Amino acid sequence: MQNKNAVLLFTVLLSFATLYTLSFNWVASNYEEEAEQYGAFVADSLESNGEISEDDWNTSAAQAAREFLRDSANAEIYPVFGHTYREVIEQELNLGLDLQGGMSVTLEVSIPDLFIALSDYSSNETFRQAIAQAKAAQRTTQGLTYVDLFERSWTELNGSSENPIDLWRIFHNLESKDLFPAQSTDEEIFIILQNESNTAIDNTESIIRKRIDQLGVAQPNVQKVSGGRILVELPGIDDRERARKQLKSTANLEFWETYFNDEIFARVSAANNAIGRSMSPELFGDEAPADSLLTLDQQRAMNPLFAYFQLETQRRSSVVGYTAIADTNRVNDLLKRPEAKRALQSDLRLMWEAKPSQSFAALYAIKDESGKGKAKLSGKSIIDARVSYDEIGDVVVSMTMDGEGTGIWGAMTESCAADNQRAVAVILDGLVFSAPSVQSAITNGRSQISFGSNQSIEDKMAEANDLASLLKAGSLPAPARIVDEVSVGPQLGEENIQAGFSSFVIALAVILLYMIFYYKGAGLVSNLALIANLFFLIGALASLGAALTLPGIAGIVLTIGMAVDANVLIYERIREEMRGGKGLMVALKDGYSKAYSAIIDANLTTLLTAFVLYSFGSGAIRGFATTLIIGIFTSLFSAIVLTRLVFFSRLENKKPISFYTDMTKDWFTKINVNFIGNRMKFYILSAVIVVGGIASLATKGLQYGVEFSGGTTFDVSFDEAVDVQQIRESLAVAFTEEGKMGNPIVQTKDSDAKVRIMTNYMIDNQDENQDELIQSALAEGLAVTGVDYTIDQYNKVDSTISDDFRTGAQNATVFSLLIIFLYIFFRFRKWQYGMGALVAMTHDVIIVLSAFSIFAGILPFTMEIDQAFIAAILTVIGYSINDTVVVFDRIREYVGLYGDKKEDTVLMNDALNSTLSRTINTSLSTFVVLLTIFLLGGDNIKGFVFALMIGVVVGTYSSIFIATPSVLDLSKKLKA
Secondary structure (H helix, E strand, O other): OOOHHHHHHHHHHHHHHHHHHHHHHHHHHHHHHHHHHHHHHHHHHHHHOOOOOHHHHHHHHHHHHHHHHHHOOOOEOOOOOOOEHHHHHHHOOEEOHHHHOEEEEEEEEOHHHHHHHHOOOOOOHHHHHHHHHHHHHHOOOOOOOHHHHHHHHHHHHHHHOOOOOOOHHHHOOOOOOOOOOOOOOHHHHHHHHHHHHHHHHHHHHHHHHHHHHOOOOOOOEEEEEHHHEEEEEEEOOOOHHHHHHHHHOOOOEEEEEEOOHHHHHHHHHHHHHHHHHHHOHHHOOOOOOOHHHOOHHHHHHHOOOOOOOEEOOOOOOOEEEEEEHHHHHHHHHHHOOHHHHHHHOOOEEEEEEOOOEOOEEEEEEEEOOOOOOOOOEEHHHEEEEEEEEOOOOOEEEEEEEOHHHHHHHHHHHHHHHHOOOOEEEEEEOOEEEEOOEOOOOOOOOEEEEEOOOOOOHHHHHHHHHHHHHHHHHOOOOOOEEEEEEEEEOHHHHHHHHHHHHHHHHHHHHHHHHHHHHHHOHHHHHHHHHHHHHHHHHHHHHHHOOOEEOHHHHHHHHHHHHHHHHHHHHHHHHHHHHHHOOOOHHHHHHHHHHHHHHHHHHHHHHHHHHHHHHHHHOOOHHHHHHHHHHHHHHHHHHHHHHHHHHHHHHHHHOOOOOOOOOOOOOOOOOOOOOOOOOOHHHHHHHHHHHHHHHHHHHHHOOOOEOHHHHOEEEEEEEEOOOOOHHHHHHHHHHHOOEOOEOOOOEEEEOOOOOEEEEEEOOOOOOOOOOHHHHHHHHHHHHHHHHOOOEEEEEEEEEOHHHHHHHHHHHHHHHHHHHHHHHHHHHHHHOOHHHHHHHHHHHHHHHHHHHHHHHHHOOOOOOOOOEOHHHHHHHHHHHHHHHHHHHHHHHHHHHHHHHHHHHOOHHHHHHHHHHHOHHHHHHHHHHHHHHHHHHHHHOOHHHHHHHHHHHHHHHHHHHHHHHHHHHHHHHHOOOOOO
16 A cells, blocks of 8 residues: 555544544543532532522532632643643533533624614604614515615615605714715715624624623633624523523613603693593594493593503602503503604603512603603713612612713703702613612712612622623623524433433444444454544544534434445445455455545535535534534545555455455345336336325425424423323413414423423514513413423524525525536536436435425424424435435446447446445445434434434435436436
8 A cells, every 4th residue: 555654644643633632621521520529619618607508509519610610711721731721611522502401592683773873863754664664574585684675675765755865864963974974875875884784793792792701601602693693602501591681681771861750640641541532432522421321441441551550649759650560561552652652742751660569560751852762871981880789788780980971970960959859760771770869969970770679689689790791791782682592401401412322322333233244354444444433523523613412413423324335335346356356455456446436426415415504504403514524524534544554454464354254245246136127116106105295295284393484492391291282272371462362382292291382472572571471471371280390492583583594494405406416417427317316316305305294293203394304304315316326436337348238228227236235235224323313312303313214215215216217218328
């Protein structure tokens, strides 16, 4: 073997590099064990001092361990190399959220709100209509940014307006006159808006990073993704509610002057009257019934606002009145009505308190002298925020302002103190945290935020710390909405690790034993290459900073099955050469040489689909694609280079090599099946299956997951078996929206104690507390069981992003088919080969889709169409073409050898029969691997693996009975 020493040196160096990469996991694990010991010591100390109870021990220990790791992030923990803990965890192989628990959130920055702020809250009707129209179009349009949609809407609406206006006049104001120069063209303004939106997204990403640092999460990931969205991954996060608030809080701090309630009672009463007249006009006017004759319902209809809202008439303050917390949304809807807004007038804003006491919330009267919702003083003037205590020892957040803010604050407080000690409201994200009466001017630039009286000191301290962190990190340039969220509980993560590891070990053992059984000594060499392949693969994943997910483990196990293919191709070639009378040395050289073409073509087609999957996928699916891509390269290196190195080293040392056992020596050597002669029978069989499948797809359809339909999915584990129908009926009531009962899908999973709940409740609602309301409705619906439960997994997908997922999936599938057609056409120089492959792949995709349509709701596991299913479809395409290319390669070889000496049907049958050994060995080993994952790999990937299992069977069938015969029927002559 040429360059043997160079190959050996490269392999040794690669092995050392892989060991070094994987050593980071070992070093980090040891240091984290020290942190756990420290946490246990702290918890023991707190418990012995009576500061915590036994029930709080685990929480305190975990908190202390996290603080230990956070505070020692820059401590050197790697001997010799001197790497810090922060550097070590950045280099180690990470576990995905599905293996260790945590949450993944996709945030979408509200560019419409940014544009409104840049316009100084312009009330221009055309501008506001364009904003709303572009926002509506954003939910159903892919491939265009919000700026593109706004430009289209503005051009259309302004062009048809009776009073058209130049766009620069909307944005050229006192604060933005330099940013939006006068006399700018609309095109120039659109460019500026695009730049400002990009800057807002960049700034949001930076601020989110600062906030995440305060959560104490190890190995967080914050990155921009397509569509101007921001992906945030928080592995191992315990308090998901706290994290959710930290992420989506705008942290928009404002200071407002207020009205006394008696100053605006008349306006509120006028609003109540206006709403009543609009909603129930028959109760007003000359023909209306007398007040004494009104029923209770009619009285409420005449006073729709006061039916839910009680005015504060007992004391003069900035509080207008109170309503039950459960009725705040109803009151909000009433106050948003046009007639209510006219009665209240533009200089009055009504805002809820942040910390309602008991079950009622107070509504404050805010004085908006600008009439545009623009505060005189904002959080931009805050230069420091820290937790402290007020005069009576209560927890507060103390704030210090810059010079400009100090001057404005002094003037505001001086004015309020002189005006009957009017209150100043401290507002964060639209909620009033405090509204103290101003006794005297505050000229030192300091202020405080208090937290009410209905919380414990511990809760106040936790919230104060979070608020201080938010204020120091800075406010977001525009509100950010959570459009996609996946939360996985730690218990489910542990179960996934166990299931994934078990399937991995058993699948590996099965393959190793089978290779020894079939190929004897050569099987041992292939097993050595297989183990080396896994070693290099995991090392490569670690060096790239990839996260190992459950689909990633499936990708590794699938790589094991597919890695066997290269060895099988080589070994079968060597056996053919030896049966032809060649010596071992010559057979080895010719076997490797003749197998290269099929190996390269087969792996390149699979690689193409993996690249497509990586481009269009996200999250765990991208992890699967990453594993598959790396696995292809490591498989080629280990199967071709390492095995060749071992074989030729043995030959040089006069050591024997065996490629079969006595039992398997002549397997598949005397088969002569007339595949081509029987092709019409298989055409008919496939046509019947495909037509039946299409009929099911047309009538029954597919069960789309929330990633493609939008909505929320909960995987819930109960402590005991529950009545699914009872849960479904209770949730239908709990998920009532706008008077219409919900229609949740409730399915059992592994047992009657585990259910999956899918709903589109509130998915199109823009309420900033959408997540909390969904969770509250779920709890209300599940309370009917009277059984304790845990939410193992939570996945919410907004309809705006589900459209993108669906379009991406369609594009990925079509693009994969097209790119493989072009590759086959290029490699085999005949369009018939490409068309035969395309027909076979389309056949396979339709059958897999049909199976999911027919068996959905019948088989005892989830068969949703989601991103994981699309990953399976693309993998099936790759596998199918892998098998097909091997046959095509042998046909091309035989055409070159025999040309017109053999009829085309005979030549094709010979090609199919000669590759049958490889086809059966590879398909069987891959199917066994997938069956192992299916049985042991956990419920969450059963649907994913089931699709792959069908794909392997159908892909093997189509490569023999569809793809190859199609080439013959489409060709006048193979050699042309």
